[in-house]
Amino acid sequence: MRALVLTGPGKAEVQDVPAPSPGNDQVVVDVERVGVCGTDMELFSGEMSYLHTGASSYPLRLGHEWCGTVTAVGAGVGESWVGRRVTGDTMIGCGHCRRCEQGRHWVCEQRFELGIRDGLPGALAEQVAVPAAYLHALPDPVDATLGALVEPGGNALRCVQAAQLSPGERLLVLGTGTIGLLVAMFARAGGAEVHLIGRGDDDLALPKSLGFGHAWTRTALPDLPWDAVVDASTGAEMPPFALDRVEPGRRVVYIGLSVPPSLVDTRDLVLKDVTAVGVLGASAGLAGAINAYADGSVDPRPLVAATVTLDEIVDVFAGRRPPGTGPKVHVDPRL
Template sequence: MRALVLTGPGKAEVQEIEPPIAAPGEVVVDVERVGVCGTDVELFTGEMSYLRTGRSWYPLRPGHEWCGVVSAVGEGVNASWLGRRVTGDTMLGCGHCDRCRAGRHHVCAELAEIGISSGRPGALAEQLAVPATALHALPDTVDPTLGALLEPGGNALRAARATGLEQGERLLVLGTGTIGLLTALFARTGGAEVHLMGRDDDGLRLARDLGFTDAWTRTSLPALAWDAVIDASNAPELPALALELVEPARRVIYIGLAGTPSTLDTRDLALKDVTAVGILGGSAGLAGAIAAYADASVDACSLVAATVGLAQTADVLAGHRPPDAGPGPKIHIDPRR
């Protein structure tokens, strides 16, 4: 089969490799669609911290936002999975430690992440092997575009839920990339008054097209009481700004990751009596994201600017947008092309 392989910093090529075999407890999925995200880009450029700590290494096969159809099942897997459209959890815990048994497998000490860490091959390939325990079945109303948006959707839903906001309370989302916009969409379905802050008016255009009329730059941001602030950016200065802006005794949610260390003064955190929450992974949000996409309470399709074939993936990772791309922040890959 064909698969994208990262062979070193800035080096990616489509290779012909042996297709996966369904090991006991696993299935093989024929991949329909894969999203490219910032983590994939950092793995390609060599900037990803995992490459320095030894959690990831080259050669590496990326891709962790995906959907497809189960084409083979291994020993011990119910045959009813055959032919079903699925997505899967990126985070694969050991399954038997205290964290896994308590439902916190996404922070298991032996964690392997599909397409990211511990040598677990990713979905930028024609086929992917996945443990059956990580699978989530997709209803017919969730098409491939939405199916490959479920991993970021699960992250975004967790961030929206973590605010603890009630109907009509005011949320500020910092960042208008995929996670920022998805978080805003999920928060809006929960009844929050959602505002977004972006870098410039061009970056806010899609937010406004999605119905978020309260979309601001830093200079135009009104002096309102923010009941919760979510940092969904990659800017190292915004975590501190989130803490500065949030109302005392409310919440800041940190889901964005900067390329360099960000700082905030914990004295401000304590003296404002603010609760800070970190979000890692979409595991606990996948089922809710599937339901929201399926009943159309969240329509995220416009976040995808273009879908290209596997051979164009290296260009996408290098920062080149397809010439016919729309305004959305996300590029999808169809490995069948």
């Protein structure tokens, strides 16, 4: 089959690789759609921290935002999965450590991360093998575009849940990329008053077109009490900015990562009695994201600028994005 392979920093190519066979407790999925995110871009550039800690290494097969149809099952998996449209969890725990047994498999020390850490090749390919225990079935209203947005949606939903807002309270979202806009969508669906910060006026056009009238640059941000702040940016200066802006006694949620380390003064955290929450992975939010997409309360399809082929995604990694206003690029490996 054909698959995208990173062969080194700044080097990506489509290769013919062996098609997967389902191992014990696994299924094989014919991939229908895959999203490319900032983590993939950092793995391509060589900046991703996992490449420096040894958790990831080249050659590497990307793809962790995906959907498709199960076409084969291994030993221990019911035949009823065959023919079902699915997506899956990126975080694959060992299943027997203390964290996994407590239901926190996404922080298992021995976890695989599909298409990110070594061990499980990703879905930027015609087929992918996935542990059946980590599958999520997709209902009919969740089309291919939505299916490939479940993983980032699960991350965003976890951020909104961690913010612990009541309807009518005010949320400030830092960043207008895919995660920031998804956080805004889920928070709006829950009744929050949502404000966003972009780097410049060009970043504000899309959120405004999506009905978010409160979209600002940092310099234009009004002086309002913020009941929660979600940092979905990649700027090293933004984590302390979030802490500075949030109301005392409330919550800051961190999901964005900067390449250089960011610094938060814990004296400010303590003296404001603020709770800071970090979000890693969509695992606990996947089912909720699917439900929100299925019932129409959240529709993130306008975030997708274009759907391209495997060959064309090589150009995207090289910086030649297709035209389109959304921050997300999808791949259809069948094209």
